[in-house]
Amino acid sequence: MKILLSKPGLDGHDVGVKVLAHALIDAGYQLKYTGLRKSIEDIVAMAKQYEVDVIGLSILSGTHLILCEKMADEMKDFDIPWVVGGNIPAQDIEQLLSLGATAAFPTGTKVREVVKYFGELNVKA
Amino acid sequence: MSEKVMTSKKKLNVKPVYLESGIEVDPVYTSVDNQDSEHSNEMPGEYPFTRGIHPTMYRTRPFTIRQYAGFASPEETNERFHFLIKNGQSGLNVAFDLPTQCGLDSDDSRAFGEVGRVGMSIDTLKDFEVAFKGIDLDKITVSMTINGSAIILIAMYIALAEKLGYNINTLRGTAQNDILKEFIGRGTWIFPVDKSVKLVVDTIEYCAKNVPKYSPVSVCGYHIRESGANPIQEMAYAFCIAKTYTDGALSRGINIDDFASRLSFNFDIYGNLFEQIAKFRGGRRLWAKIIREEYHAKNDKSSWMRMIAGGGGGGLTKEQPENNIIRSAYYALISALSGTQTMALCSYDEAYTIPTEKAAEISLRTMQIMIHEMGICDTVDPLGGSYYVESLTDRFEKEIKNEMKKVDEWGGMEQAVATGKIQESVSKQAYKREIGIQEGQVPKVGVNMFTRKEEQKPVDFHPYNEEAASKQIDKLKQIKDDRNNDVLKESLLAIKMDAESDKNLMPSIICAVKEYATVGEITQVLKEVYGEFEEPIMF
Numbered sequence: 001m002k003i004l005l006s007k008p009g010l011d012g013h014d015v016g017v018k019v020l021a022h023a024l025i026d027a028g029y030q031l032k033y034t035g036l037r038k039s040i041e042d043i044v045a046m047a048k049q050y051e052v053d054v055i056g057l058s059i060l061s062g063t064h065l066i067l068c069e070k071m072a073d074e075m076k077d078f079d080i081p082w083v084v085g086g087n088i089p090a091q092d093i094e095q096l097l098s099l100g101a102t103a104a105f106p107t108g109t110k111v112r113e114v115v116k117y118f119g120e121l122n123v124k125a
Numbered sequence: 126m127s128e129k130v131m132t133s134k135k136k137l138n139v140k141p142v143y144l145e146s147g148i149e150v151d152p153v154y155t156s157v158d159n160q161d162s163e164h165s166n167e168m169p170g171e172y173p174f175t176r177g178i179h180p181t182m183y184r185t186r187p188f189t190i191r192q193y194a195g196f197a198s199p200e201e202t203n204e205r206f207h208f209l210i211k212n213g214q215s216g217l218n219v220a221f222d223l224p225t226q227c228g229l230d231s232d233d234s235r236a237f238g239e240v241g242r243v244g245m246s247i248d249t250l251k252d253f254e255v256a257f258k259g260i261d262l263d264k265i266t267v268s269m270t271i272n273g274s275a276i277i278l279i280a281m282y283i284a285l286a287e288k289l290g291y292n293i294n295t296l297r298g299t300a301q302n303d304i305l306k307e308f309i310g311r312g313t314w315i316f317p318v319d320k321s322v323k324l325v326v327d328t329i330e331y332c333a334k335n336v337p338k339y340s341p342v343s344v345c346g347y348h349i350r351e352s353g354a355n356p357i358q359e360m361a362y363a364f365c366i367a368k369t370y371t372d373g374a375l376s377r378g379i380n381i382d383d384f385a386s387r388l389s390f391n392f393d394i395y396g397n398l399f400e401q402i403a404k405f406r407g408g409r410r411l412w413a414k415i416i417r418e419e420y421h422a423k424n425d426k427s428s429w430m431r432m433i434a435g436g437g438g439g440g441l442t443k444e445q446p447e448n449n450i451i452r453s454a455y456y457a458l459i460s461a462l463s464g465t466q467t468m469a470l471c472s473y474d475e476a477y478t479i480p481t482e483k484a485a486e487i488s489l490r491t492m493q494i495m496i497h498e499m500g501i502c503d504t505v506d507p508l509g510g511s512y513y514v515e516s517l518t519d520r521f522e523k524e525i526k527n528e529m530k531k532v533d534e535w536g537g538m539e540q541a542v543a544t545g546k547i548q549e550s551v552s553k554q555a556y557k558r559e560i561g562i563q564e565g566q567v568p569k570v571g572v573n574m575f576t577r578k579e580e581q582k583p584v585d586f587h588p589y590n591e592e593a594a595s596k597q598i599d600k601l602k603q604i605k606d607d608r609n610n611d612v613l614k615e616s617l618l619a620i621k622m623d624a625e626s627d628k629n630l631m632p633s634i635i636c637a638v639k640e641y642a643t644v645g646e647i648t649q650v651l652k653e654v655y656g657e658f659e660e661p662i663m664f
Contacts, residue, residue: 005664010223010239012312015352015555021664022556035660036312037227039235061223062586066238089585107476108443110563 001122004052006034006043008071011061016085016107020056023111024118040070044078054121055082060107064088065095072099081121085114144400146357148520154512162519164410169464169505173413175406175518176506177464178429183502188460189467190492191218191268191433192485197241198593199256206260216266219256220244221278226313228274228648231597240594244270247278248601249641253285262291268299273315275302276324277647280634283336288639299340301391302328305366306345308542308658309551310352315648318543320655324630326373331631333374333384340387342370343433350393351439352548353555356400357521360408361528362547363390364415365538371420377629381420385427389466392432394456395440399517402508405434405463407521434460435469441476443582445571449473454491461501462508468492478585545661552663601643608641616640617650624654 003024005017014036024031032050034043047055059067064084075082084096085105093104102121105114142150151158159165167173170180179185202219209217221244224236230248231240240246247253257267262285271278279300286296304321307314314321328341346354346363354362367388374384394401409430416428436456441449450473460468470488472480495501508514535541542548561567568574616637623633630651637647 010227010229010235012307014312015310015552018552018663019556019559022553023560025664031664033662033664035662061239062242062589063238087586090581111559112563 001054001118002030002032002050002052003054003056003118004032004034004043004047004050005056005058006038006046007036007059008038008040008043008057008067009059009061009063010037011059011063012036013060014058016060017056017058020058020085020111020114023115027115027119029118029122040067040074044071044074047080048078053080054118055080057082057084057086059084059086059088062087065092068096068099068101071101075100083117085109144356145396146355146400146404146521146524148400148517148524150517154516156512158512158516159519162515164519165510165515169509172417172425172428173410174429175410176509178409178431178466180505182464182505183461183496184505187496187502188465189216190489191216191467191469192488197222197245197590198597199245199247199252202245202256203258203260206257206265210260210265215264216268218268218270220270222246223313225278225644226271226273228277228315228644230643230645231594231601233645238589240597242589246594246597247281248597248643248645249604250281250284250288250638251600251604251641253281254288257285262286262289262296266297266299268301270301272301272304272307272311273313273321274644274648275300275304276328276630277634277638277644279328279332279339279341280631281638283339283631284635284638287635293336295338296336297338299343299389300328301345302342303345303366303391305369305538305542306348306363309354309362309547310348314658316651316655317658318539320651321658322369322373322539323627324651325370326377327629327631329370329374329384329387330377330379330629332387333379337383337387340389342387343389343391344370345391347391347393347437349551351437353551353553353558355554356396356404357524357528358551359393360404360411360521360525361532362538363392364408364412364525365529365532365541367412368415369538375420381416381422382424382427385416385420385422386424386429389431389433392434393437393439394434394459395437395452398455398459399514401459402463402514403517403521404525405432405465406506406514406518407523408525409464410518411522411525431466433467433469434463434465436460436471438471438475441471441473442569442572443476444576445579446473446476446582448571449476450487450491453488454495457492457495458501461495462506464506477582543661545663548661549663604641605643613637613640613642617642617646620647621650621654624651 005021021031021033034046081102083103084101088104088106096104137152139152164175167175169176222241223239225247229236231246269278283293286293304325332339332341344363344367346359349362350359412430413428416422422428436453440452453470472484472488474480474484532538532541535546562569565573620633620637623630
């Protein structure tokens, strides 16, 4: 399975997304990372270009709902799962899922749990 | 005597213990461990300042307490300024929103949803005029947390002072303006590394010649450590960064003593208590030696490692958050025992929520209790002479120096950052540490030991103020209509020409901001000349 991890918006906090990238590589996944400050359009285009199976968005500045609404728009004709991680209030999780995210991982989620989730996606795929 | 000590030390049969930096720690230290030290008779306030930069330190004046705060609009900031002045305060940290930090205007599509979210939104000098309305700039010192677009914001501050009739020769204030660390952590870079450094050096040169009391750069080990660096690397990388700016300033023909004393440092505290104290004592000594021996500074002040050091968010936990109050008290103690100039603590609840007033008050009281009840200010460098601390201080001086050599081998800091070498090593360590915490090898109380079932704390944010954002955008539109756009175009062209001919950009940027050029417009002109940084991707 090929995974694209991304940093949409202006938020520059990338410690978490890089930790997860290392963990997913160690778990044997093929991984691509977009780097900082990409638009949702950039991210989806990269996902198509690299032919990834799943997209991860890392958002810590509080703009997750705004960015994920855009994501929902961009993913209308592109049927692969996408997940969100970062500073995500519990009350927003349901809304993120209804926008089309298959999972949301608020800060404090164990790396192992996230890796396990990607493993389950892999089996389904 | 020493032979006896050595033999009895050898008899102690214990398991080895290592610091986060990889240094092995003995179960006991004795005079033998310090006997070769050339620093045993050093006094505080004396070169190389291991024991502190002043002879009497907190006995004369305690460290400054400076808590962070962010406000969304120039109007709110202005209100806050007036409140603080009424309450006898003389300084404020200003945080900016991400569009301002990345050089984008409020009406830029990329700024959507971000205007005023994490700090004050600034488009033009008009916003500064509102924020500082009725404030005596001679009495209040403003500290700006700004990096990528710092040259524009510093220019605005100077332009504001000039417009209001202040003598900029005596104008005070500070800017973070440490772009090299932004490439390692925090991420608000804009231009390629060499051009980014050039802009920092422009501000240093301009301030040294025209605004000599202004501190244009605060070098941040803090964010580097928060990104995964160990304590040795935190100091080593910060010093390499400071040296890069220093070399740049010297190449402009400025005398080391005309700017080095305006450089200051921002460091992180979490982890082993003695390791942090030794890192600061050893680091302070090494920095003094670098400035005097390598750069031949004559003035003692030039070689002072002045610092703000407080609790790092990296040490605090979302689990059992009340424990963060205890951690922060230890961090404050470490900071004071290390001879800090300024202290700031994180609120215990900020890992998961907007810091409550109560939490902010506890941080303040933690520092006040230490100052007023614990006798921390009575005696300078109370750990000086401790066999353990002195031995570890010597070791840190050596290790930081070695780590700096590694950066030289990577081609120097600019190169090491441009190629992503530093980012890679730091992020691998962050991964190792995070897994260590999650799997239990790195002990963390309440996280991987002494845990209890607790309610999941929901993360909470200030709700986004859409109305304020659209007001800011309307205001920007109004300014664009009202200003003299012909003069403005010329002023932007002047910046472009100065950039192309590699001149110091401060004078032309100051001129342009006085014509109400926006942060985004100036950034765009510079992007056309310099291009943008292309992030080296390690995956």
